[in-house]
Amino acid sequence: MFRPCSSRRRLIATVLLLSPPLALPASAEEPTDPKPVSFMADVAPILVRNCIACHNPKKPESKYVMTSFDKLAKGGKVGEDITLEPGKPDESYLIELIRPEGDPRMPFKQDPLDAAEIALLERWVAEGAKYDGKAADEDWTFLLRRTRKVDVPDSYPVAVPITSVAFTPDNARVEAAGYHEVTAWNVADAALAGRLRELPERTYDVAFSKDGKWMATAGGDPGLYGLAKLYALEPGAEPKLVRDLAEAQDAVFAVAFTPDGSKIATAGADRILRVFDTAKGDLLFQVEDHADWILDIAFSPDGKLLATASRDKSSKVFDVEKKESLVTFPGHGQPVYGVLFAPDGKAVVSAGGDAQVRIWTIDGEAKEVRKIAGFGAAVFAIALTPDGKTLAGAGGDNKVRVYNFEDGKALRTLEGHKDWIYSTAFSPDGKLVASGSWDGEVRLWNLEDGKPLQTFLAAPGFKPPGDQAAR
DSSP states (O other), X not given: OOOOOSOHHHHHHHHHHHSOOOOOOOOTTSOXXXXXXXXXXXXXXXXXXXXXXXXXXXXEGGGOOOSBHHHHHHOSSOTTOOSOOTTOGGGOHHHHHHSTTOSSOSSTTSOOOOHHHHHHHHHHHHTTOOOOSSOTTSBHHHHHHHHOOOOOOSSOSSOOOOOOEEEOXXXXXXXXXXXXXXXXXXXXXXXXXXXEOSOOSEEEEEEEOTTSSEEEEEEEETTTEEEEEEEEOOTXXXXXXXXXXXXXXXXXXXXXXXXXXXXXXXXXXXOEEEEEETTTOOEEEEEEOOSSOEEEEEEOTTSSEEXXXXXXXXXXXXXXTTTEEEEEEOTTSSOEEEEEEOTTSSEEEEEETTSOEEEEEOSSSOOEEEEEOOOSSOEEEEEEOTTSOEEEEXXXXXXXXXXXXXXXXXXXXXXXXXXXXXXXXEOTTSSEEEEEETTSEEEEEETTTOOEEEEEEOSTTOOOTTOOOOO
């Protein structure tokens, strides 16, 4: 599930460190590439980096949508100007806008395109502005994302924030969010046990069905697209991709299975809650009822209800079968980061930026019945043991706090992380708790005595300064 960045500086630093090396523009002495310019291979990546954030169906600046070729060619509110005139770049409004003298110059409020990018777009139009994707009315951004290949480094140059941790159904491994992958680590010795690749840049949530048959991931490239993936699990084998789910215009932050595994839900930055049939992939229910990002979701014990946590400072409950919203809880007054159902299914537990875990009813109205305090900062993640007796909460004070869920009594505080904790999870047998933090560290704790079992950086091959060993 998604956790916020502590600062813009951290986000920029992470992007710079993880970005692939940039290709230098060809020198003036080099011959012009004789190959025709490809829209999908050459033009589309430039548009994704510079234009799509403001010209997508959700946010069509100047009523100009660029995510399908027919709409790209049609243009927006440009009067009589011709957006694309095949063979005539000087008469194409799109080219006029991206040139340094453009008025207004695009992209707006961003660095201008460099000379090589402008020259490439001009040559594409001069060659006839041909489209080499599929249907002209298809969202080519999804086609580009599906075919995009990224070389995941064998050894990480830096550690990445652990936005999700999850135990495998057999208690043997912990899955951690990585860079274009999910990494698996042995519980017994913290050794790297597997790498699930061909994923979006960031993975924000990993979930397993209780019967151990399914695994799902939720993630995306922030601001560009989101994707959830469904995998089938077999003993002794690597997860097998079944299908992609919930392709979205922005990151997917959360994924959850019903207790019987028959349904799977996703939600994210596009504010849309989606429910699918797990086996068939059919979309069963879709609703957009939040005013901002949905950061976490959870099914009720009977699988009939679905709770959400949102950056719009509310938590909601939906009836999946009736396809309607039941109640809204605004009690946090701050973004809500985590949500789950009480064991009896009659109440919801939510955690937020107000440093509180609040328990509220869903019968008739969202009435707060009690809260669990004692957190030193925003609570980004909460989890319940399988038997529902113990709750863990973690967040901005770098600690995992463990409580008796029934009476809210503090049981112990797990200390050791040096940075914000974005994720926490209990093992299926309820004996261990895992936590992952911004600095890439994963810790496994013995729940009975609170002692650390394993501590490691979930960054394959990364050597911290002064550390000679790398996993």
